[in-house]
Amino acid sequence: MFFCAFFGLTKKEGAYSTEKYGKQKKDETLNMVMTQDLSPQLQENMQRFVVYLEQEKNASNSTVMSYQRDLKKLFRFLGNKGVEDVQGITSTNLNSYILQMEKEGFSTSSVSRSIASIRAFCHYLLKSKTTSEDPSEVLKAPHVEKKTPEILTMEEVVLLMEQPDVQTAKGIRDKAMLELLYATGMRVSELISLKEEAVNMQMSYVICRDSGKERVIPFGKEASKALKKYFAESRSVLLKENDSEYLFTNCSGKPMSRQGFWKLIKRYASKAGITKDITPHTLRHSFGAHLVQNGADLKAVQEMMGHSDISTTQIYMDMNVRRVREIYAKTHPRR
Numbered sequence: 110m111f112f113c114a115f116f117g118l119t120k121k122e123g124a125y126s127t128e129k130y131g132k133q134k135k136d137e138t139l140n141m142v143m144t145q146d147l148s149p150q151l152q153e154n155m156q157r158f159v160v161y162l163e164q165e166k167n168a169s170n171s172t173v174m175s176y177q178r179d180l181k182k183l184f185r186f187l188g189n190k191g192v193e194d195v196q197g198i199t200s201t202n203l204n205s206y207i208l209q210m211e212k213e214g215f216s217t218s219s220v221s222r223s224i225a226s227i228r229a230f231c232h233y234l235l236k237s238k239t240t241s242e243d244p245s246e247v248l249k250a251p252h253v254e255k256k257t258p259e260i261l262t263m264e265e266v267v268l269l270m271e272q273p274d275v276q277t278a279k280g281i282r283d284k285a286m287l288e289l290l291y292a293t294g295m296r297v298s299e300l301i302s303l304k305e306e307a308v309n310m311q312m313s314y315v316i317c318r319d320s321g322k323e324r325v326i327p328f329g330k331e332a333s334k335a336l337k338k339y340f341a342e343s344r345s346v347l348l349k350e351n352d353s354e355y356l357f358t359n360c361s362g363k364p365m366s367r368q369g370f371w372k373l374i375k376r377y378a379s380k381a382g383i384t385k386d387i388t389p390h391t392l393r394h395s396f397g398a399h400l401v402q403n404g405a406d407l408k409a410v411q412e413m414m415g416h417s418d419i420s421t422t423q424i425y426m427d428m429n430v431r432r433v434r435e436i437y438a439k440t441h442p443r444r
Contacts, residue, residue: 147181147184147188148184148188148193148194150193150194150195151184151188151193151194151195154195154234154239155177155180155181155184157237158176158180158230158233159173159176159177161233161237162176162229175222175226176226176229176230179222179223179226179227180226180227180230182223183203183206183223183226183227186202186205186206186209187202187206190202190205195234195239195240196240198231198240198244199244200244200245200246200247200248203227203244203245203247203248204247204248207220207223207224207248210223211251217251220250220251221250221251224245224248224249224250225250227245227248228245228248230245231243231244231245232245257424257427257428258390258391258394258398258424259385259386259387259391259394260391260394260395260398260399260428261383261385261387261391261392261395263399265381265383265385266291266392266395266399268381268382268383269287269377269378269381269383269387270284270287270288270291270331271381272377272380272381273287273377275338278342278343278346278347279343279347279360281335281338281339281342281343282339282343282344282347282357282358283373283377284335284338284339285332285335285336285338285339285343285357286300286357286365286370286373287374287377287392288331288332288334288335288336289315289328289332289335289336290389290392290393290396291332291392291395291396292328292329292331292332292396293315293317293326293327293328293332293396293413294326294392294393294396294397294400294413294414295315295317295326295393296319296390296393296415297367297370297371297389297390297393298367299317299318299319300357300370300389301355301357301364301365301366301367301370302355302364303315303317303355303356303357304354304355304356305353305354305355305356306354307356308336308356310333310336310337310340313327313328313329313332313333314326314327314328315328317415319415322415324412324413324415326413344358347359347360347362348362349361349362367389370389371388371389374387374388374389374392375387393414394425396414397410397414397422397425398425398428398429400413400425401425401426401428401429402429407419407422407423407425407426410422410425
């Protein structure tokens with residue numbers, strides 16, 4: 110492979126470099142396509158905004174592309190109104206654009222996301238002193254009705270935990286992952302990125318790290334028992350004499366993926382005869398709801414789940430209140 114030989118790379122490294130280069134060119138091409146029909150001034154400000162997102166805000170590629178898509182739609186609308194530079198962006202035409210989105214039947218989540226993108230762009234323009242005021246301040250995101258999350262009953266949780274075949278290395282691992290997820294309420298991204306060093310088996314707690322923050326979450330005897338069995342009988346088998354800093358790996362000894370865990374939880378739910386649409390987040394919601402049902406302090410639940418705002422945790426209290434009312438309506442003799 111000439112590319113590899115020239116740069117002194119192995120075949121694997123050369124393939125990776127080629128793939129990385131190809132992805133970079135693909136992103137550049139997509140960016141060009143997305144901005145080529147904008148006015149030169151809007152195009153220039155869009156590109157500067159992208160650099161700001163990537164270099165100063167450290168935004169992911171998907172976030173950057175999402176902002177670009179939202180803003181391109183706005184710029185097309187403004188272009189039809191004769192606006193070809195950022196100085197022409199006003200609170201009036203921004204409000205008109207949002208009203209247009211609502212008339213065209215865009216969902217409240219799509220409108221809210223567009224408003225967030227517009228605000229981020231206008232804030233950047235003000236911060237960079239490209240404009241002297243922020244016309245997006247008047248925009249109000251539509252009220253998004255929070256849906257009650259799907260949760261499992263405690264009986265369904267027990268049934269789900271019984272499905273992995275603990276006579277196999279894979280089943281032992283799956284059992285440990287399910288038990289730990291329900292015992293701690295971690296996000297699936299936190300579970301699959303959990304390092305072995307973050308688990309304290311003696312004191313029965315894990316340390317979760319997310320966006321520079323960390324929180325300590327205890328776990329109970331069932332999760333502890335499943336983890337001990339995993340360490341003793343499964344992990345070394347899956348690693349196949351390799352080494353990994355990650356707590357859980359797939360059958361090739363590589364880190365477990367979100368998609369891989371999503372598939373296994375779907376499979377076990379089906380095997381258990383549970384008809385609810387279960388995702389890894391269902392166990393997280395079940396963790397929070399069951400703690401509140403059993404009298405846990407809302408602030409403690411917030412800390413364990415890593416919610417930045419307690420209003421997010423409040424939904425489990427609301428669910429508990431509804432459950433109590435339903436029980437009362439069904440059982441009180443003078444209801």
